[in-house]
Amino acid sequence: MKDRRKSPRIKFAMSKPGFSVRLILKRFFFKDREIECRLRDISEGGASLLVSKEYKKYVHEKCVGTSARLVSENAELSFQLLRKGRVMRVIDRDNELTVVVQFTSPA
Structure with a gap:
């Protein structure tokens, strides 16, 4: 599995509506x-996700190490994302909650 920090990333601008993803813990x-x-961004090794405000109460530091799945489908762009991984980090900065997921299985 590639290291998330060393693999090239695709970043999404926060000013535009990004891809919505379901994180299943x-x-x-x-x-x-x-x-x-x-x-927020995705690479071969993992992804960082901005959690919606109504779901912030369900994500906290105790979630680190939890198994997770990312599921997203967009018929307009023929985009499908199905990846398994683990929650690597939870970052709470400037009233925004970011979850970093490291992928454990190859695509």
Whole structure:
């Protein structure tokens, strides 16, 4: 698996509406939690996601290491994203919550 920091990234401008992505967090003994996010950047090794305001209460530092899936489909652009990974970092800066996911399985 490629290192997220060394692989080339595709960045999305925050001023424009970005790709919406469902982040599905695995939870032991409970139903998986689906969180709506916007894709900030993506590379072969991982992705960073901006969490929507209504889902901020479900994401915190204890989520680091949790198994996750990214699911997104856009019929207009024929874009499909289905990746598995782990939450690597949760960043809360300037009242914006960012989740960094490192991919564990090849595309």
